[in-house]
Amino acid sequence: MSPTSHDTLPLLSSACPDNASVLALSVARFVAAAYVTGDAFCFDTAFEGAEKVLGAERGQDVVARMIGVIRAMRAERVAEWQFLPATCCRMTRHECQLVEALTLVRGEGRRVAGRAAQGVVGHEAPRLATAIAAAAEALNRVAVSLEAVPSAEAPRRPAGRSLH
DSSP: OOHHHHHTSOBHHHHOOSHHHHHHHHHHHHHHHHHHHOOHHHHHHHHHHHHHHHOHHHHHHHHHHHHHHHHHHHHHOSSOOOOOOTTOSBOOHHHHHHHHHHHHHHHHOGGGHHHHHHHHHSSOOHHHHHHHHHHHHHHHHHHHHHHTSOTTTSOOOOOTTTTO
C-alpha cells in the first residue's frame, strides 16, 4: 500500500463511534492476524489488552465474542477479509463494514443482525448474524465502563499519521 492510497482510507477515530468499537476492531484485527499467521501470540495479545481494560471476565467475554465473529466470517464469507495491523489509525472497507454492522446491532438489537451480517459478507449469513448479535450485546455491556476508563488505559484511538 502506498502512502497515497493509505491516506484515502478512513480514520479509525472517525469511523468508530466509541471506545467499545475501537476495542472490537482491535480484537478483530488480532484474531484475524492469528488465523493468517498461525501464531497464538496474536490471540494472547487480544486477551491481554481486553483484560487490562475490562478485567478478566468481561475482557474474555468480548474477545470470545469477537473470535466468534471472525470464525463466522471465515466460514460464510466468499472473498478474503482485508484488515490492517491492530495499531493502524486507518480502516479498510471491510473493517468499516464490520464496525457498521456491530454498531447497527448495538443500537437496534438482534432483529437487524441478519441485515448487518449481509452487509459484511454480501449474502445471507446466519452464523455471522448470530455472532454479531452476541458480540454487540457484549460490547453494549462494557461500553459505558470503557468511556469512563482513564485515557492512558482506554483502547487507543490513533490520530492521523502519529503511528506511521
